[in-house]
Amino acid sequence: MKLQDTLSNSEQELDVSKKVRIYLCGITVNDESHIGHARTIIVFDVLRKYLEEKGIEIEFIQNFTDVDDKIINRAQTENTTAETISTRYIENYFRDFDGLNVKRATDYPKATEHIGDIIKFIEKLIEKQIAYTTKNGVYFSVSKFPEYGKLSKKKIDELQSGARIEIDEAKKDPLDFAVWKFSDVEPTWDSPWGKGRPGWHIECSAMSIKYLGENFDIHGGGRDLIFPHHENEIAQSESFTGSQFAKIWIHVGMVTINGEKMSKSLGNVKSIKHVLENWGPNIIRLFCLSGHYSKPIDYSEELLKENLTKWRQAEICYYELIHANSENRKISPTIEKIGTEFDNAMEDNFNTHLALSAFFKLVKEVNRLAADEKLGKADALIIKTEFERMLEILGLTIPEMTEDEKQKIDNLIASREQLRNEKQFEEADKIRGRLNEMNIELIDHKGRTIWMKKENIKAEN
RNA sequence: GGUACUCUGGCAGAACGGUUAUGCGUGGGCCUGCAAAGCCUAUACAAGGGGGUUCGACUCCCUCGGGUACCUCCA
Numbered sequence: 151m152k153l154q155d156t157l158s159n160s161e162q163e164l165d166v167s168k169k170v171r172i173y174l175c176g177i178t179v180n181d182e183s184h185i186g187h188a189r190t191i192i193v194f195d196v197l198r199k200y201l202e203e204k205g206i207e208i209e210f211i212q213n214f215t216d217v218d219d220k221i222i223n224r225a226q227t228e229n230t231t232a233e234t235i236s237t238r239y240i241e242n243y244f245r246d247f248d249g250l251n252v253k254r255a256t257d258y259p260k261a262t263e264h265i266g267d268i269i270k271f272i273e274k275l276i277e278k279q280i281a282y283t284t285k286n287g288v289y290f291s292v293s294k295f296p297e298y299g300k301l302s303k304k305k306i307d308e309l310q311s312g313a314r315i316e317i318d319e320a321k322k323d324p325l326d327f328a329v330w331k332f333s334d335v336e337p338t339w340d341s342p343w344g345k346g347r348p349g350w351h352i353e354c355s356a357m358s359i360k361y362l363g364e365n366f367d368i369h370g371g372g373r374d375l376i377f378p379h380h381e382n383e384i385a386q387s388e389s390f391t392g393s394q395f396a397k398i399w400i401h402v403g404m405v406t407i408n409g410e411k412m413s414k415s416l417g418n419v420k421s422i423k424h425v426l427e428n429w430g431p432n433i434i435r436l437f438c439l440s441g442h443y444s445k446p447i448d449y450s451e452e453l454l455k456e457n458l459t460k461w462r463q464a465e466i467c468y469y470e471l472i473h474a475n476s477e478n479r480k481i482s483p484t485i486e487k488i489g490t491e492f493d494n495a496m497e498d499n500f501n502t503h504l505a506l507s508a509f510f511k512l513v514k515e516v517n518r519l520a521a522d523e524k525l526g527k528a529d530a531l532i533i534k535t536e537f538e539r540m541l542e543i544l545g546l547t548i549p550e551m552t553e554d555e556k557q558k559i560d561n562l563i564a565s566r567e568q569l570r571n572e573k574q575f576e577e578a579d580k581i582r583g584r585l586n587e588m589n590i591e592l593i594d595h596k597g598r599t600i601w602m603k604k605e606n607i608k609a610e611n
Numbered sequence: 612g613g614u615a616c617u618c619u620g621g622c623a624g625a626a627c628g629g630u631u632a633u634g635c636g637u638g639g640g641c642c643u644g645c646a647a648a649g650c651c652u653a654u655a656c657a658a659g660g661g662g663g664u665u666c667g668a669c670u671c672c673c674u675c676g677g678g679u680a681c682c683u684c685c686a
Contacts, residue, residue, distance in 0.1 A: 159615090177686070190686045218684065303614060304682070327683065350684040372686025373616075379684075403616080404680060411679070440623065444616075446679050452622060456635045466648065503624060507633065514634095521642095521649035575644055582646085593648050602648095 151201075151497045153368070154444050156376060156399040157301050161499055164367065164398060169207040171362040172198065173396065175354060175371035175379065176212040176258070179239035180220040183246050185420040185434075185449055186412060190372050190402040192438040192545070193502075195252045199543045200496050211361045212255040213354060214240055216262050217347050222335060232337050236262075246422040250431045251545045257361060261353035264360070265339045268348045271356045271390060272329050272341075280389045281329055283343050284320035288330035292323055295385040301399060302377035327351065327382055351382040358396075359387060369396030373403055403446040412449075420449060428609040432546045433457045439502040439544065451609075458607060460510055461546075466593065467513040468548050469602035470520035471537060474530035481529045482519065488512045489536050496543075509540045523596055551603055559590055559601050566592075567599065 155162040164170065174194050177187055191212075198208050216236035225232045240260075261268070272288055275281035280294045292298050292306065299306055306325065328349035330341060338345045358366065364387075371380065380399065387395040404411070407418040425434055436457040441447040488508050495504035516533060519525040541547070562581050569578040582592055589604045 156615090175686075178684085184686085187686050215684090220684080299614095302681075305614085325683090370686095373680055374685055375681095376615080377681055377683090382683090401616095401680095402686070404686080406679070409678080413685090442624090446617075448623095450622090452636090456623070459635065463648095470648090501625090504633095507625080510634070518649065570644075573644075579645075591647070594643070594646085595648085596642095600648095 152499050153398050153400060154499055155397075156401050159303075162398050166201065166204070166206045169209060170201055170368070171209045171366035172211070172368040172370070173354070173358040173362055173366060174210070174212045174255070175369075175375055176214055177239075177243065178215040178218050178220065179236040179243065180218065180224055181239065182421040182423060183239075183243055184412065184422060185425055186372065186405040188246075188250060188422050188425075188434060189405050189438040189447065190370075191247060191252055192250065192435055193402050193443045193500075194370060194400075195545055196439060196502060196543060197500060199253060199545060200500075203539065203543050208256075209362060210255045211257050211259065211358065213357055214243075214258055214260045215350070215353060216240070216260045217337060217353075218350060222337075233262075236260075242423070246426065249426050250422065250434060251547055253545075259357045259361060261348060261357075262337065264353060264357050265348065267356045267360050268352050269330075269339075269341050271352060271359075271386070272343075274390055275329065275386065278389065282322065285332075286320050287328045287332050287346060287349070288343055289321055289326040290329050290382070290386060290389075292325040292327075292385065295389055297388070298325075298385050299381065301381045301384055304377060304381070327378065329386065351379055352386060354379070355383050355387040355390065358383075359391070364391040365394055366396055368398045368400055370400035370402065373401045376401055400443070402443045403441070406446055406448045408450055409448055428607075429454055429458070430605055430607055432461050432605060433607065435545050436461060436506065439506060441503060442499075442501060454609070458610065460513075462604070463510065463517060464513050464546070465548060465604060466602055467516045467537065468534075469593075469600060470516055470525060471530045471534040473600040474520065474525040474527050475598075476523050476526050478519075478524050478526035479528060480524075480526065481532065482515055484515050485512055485533055485536075488515075489539070492540055505540075506544075509544070512537060512540070521595070549603065549605070559585065563592065563599050563601060 151164045151166065152161040153164055154160075172194070174191070176191075177183060194210075198210050202208055214236070217232065221232045221235050225235050228235070272281060275290065276283070276288065281288050281290050283289075329352045330343060330346055331349055332344045332346040334345065338347055358369065369380070369383075384395050406412065407416075407420065410416060410418060412419050433454055437449070437454055438447070440453070440457065488511055491508040491511070492505045495501045495508060498504075512533070516525065516537075562585060566578045566581040569575075569581070585592060585601070589606055591602050591604055593600050593602065
């Protein structure tokens with residue numbers, strides 16, 4: 151599989167000959183997760199599900215940064231502890247992402263639970279004279295890492311003339327960044343250098359190396375993390391180990407809202423909770439996968455509606471497969487090729503949009519055959535396996551119905567059929583109406599009627 | 612100001628140095644008791660602007676412009 155790598159700025163082949171180790175920069179738990187987080191995490195979710203489906207073992211680590219200034223500020227505002235804040239948003243994270251049908255990572259390490267590892271990490275940097283202590287904390291000396299800037303393609307001297315760099319006289323160089331900050335404001339931990347808390351980037355270096363080793367396969371996150379976060383992680387980690395850190399760097403494009411950037415000041419932040427309530431997990435996942443991960447994607451009602459239309463077709467496809475009863479025995483050659491097409495799209499730089507086109511090609515073909523009553527029972531079974539394989543990888547779900555519910559529906563359909571035969575159409579339509587209220591839609595084929603259960607999408611009404 | 616990414620028809624989004632992408636949408640028709648589903652058909656003279664290379668460019672090069680992100684704590 152080829153993947154677009156930020157570091158080499160080219161497509162790199164992912165080594166799948168052994169376990170693939172992935173580290174994804176998760177969220178700083180200081181607020182509700184939003185659609186931008188959803189996109190990044192869904193992209194990685196599909197990546198790992200695809201690889202796992204291929205039988206490749208995955209170790210997938212996603213961190214929670216649960217110590218940072220914003221969390222502390224929020225705690226002060228709400229007159230509570232930082233832990234209360236971070237615990238709350240971690241709970242909300244799982245509520246949202248379980249709701250989005252994201253598979254749980256192998257582990258979700260937290261910064262606050264790895265202070266010992268972080269301190270050991272810093273000790274080694276100091277030992278190597280790469281970090282130094284000032285009155286404010288311990289700083290990483292950028293000048294000791296000649297390759298600094300290699301990920302973000304920034305030149306050190308250009309950065310030094312940057313306007314937004316805060317002057318801190320205690321630092322040797324304005325670019326140096328904190329690995330440990332002295333502080334008396336809780337939470338704090340004792341360290342060989344003084345009481346305080348870790349800097350922002352160090353937890354990811356310490357935890358990724360602890361869980362995945364010094365040289366792991368993929369490190370990822372949103373594009374906005376390239377600088378300084380990932381740049382600094384590389385500097386720290388490679389200084390620490392003396393060898394290459396992550397092999398492939400994947401950065402997921404930003405989500406814009408109707409062409410504008412999503413920001414608190416514009417008041418257009420779309421929380422997952424809100425979007426999930428209105429559109430449900432399937433539509434959101436389709437939306438997040440509808441563009442290439444490296445490019446930005448624009449959130450709009452129009453696009454969501456388009457995905458809703460497609461999702462309805464997929465639902466129909468599923469129920470057509472279940473209800474197929476013709477004796478036809480001819481799988482359309484199109485369908486045979488679609489699985490390969492889907493996989494090829496994924497292999498080629500994880501082109502989920504093309505993979506989705508393949509998926510919907512299958513959907514259309516099934517629905518077309520079914521409408522003509524040409525969908526063979528035996529073929530439907532084979533196609534269903536492939537359909538469900540794709541659903542699984544894409545993380546799309548069709549809820550199961552109980553036998554009781556099915557029986558009830560079948561009975562109602564039979565009554566309607568009776569009425570239709572007697573040309574009592576008004577009464578027959580009443581039954582159809584009743585079923586519609588239960589989100590059951592009827593599809594009349596020649597000589598028989600099948601039903602489908604529609605996902606309840608609030609935004610549709 | 613700098614760096615990176617990006618700019619294809621109403622929208623989304625591919626491939627390819629020379630062929631209709633495809634999907635969604637929209638118009639018309641068929642099917643249906645009516646719908647839905649499905650089918651047929653029509654619809655866009657697409658390539659941010661301008662140069663160049665070439666027999667020929669959406670595809671390569673240059674240039675100008677727009678968008679997004681980052682330039683110290685944002686996925």
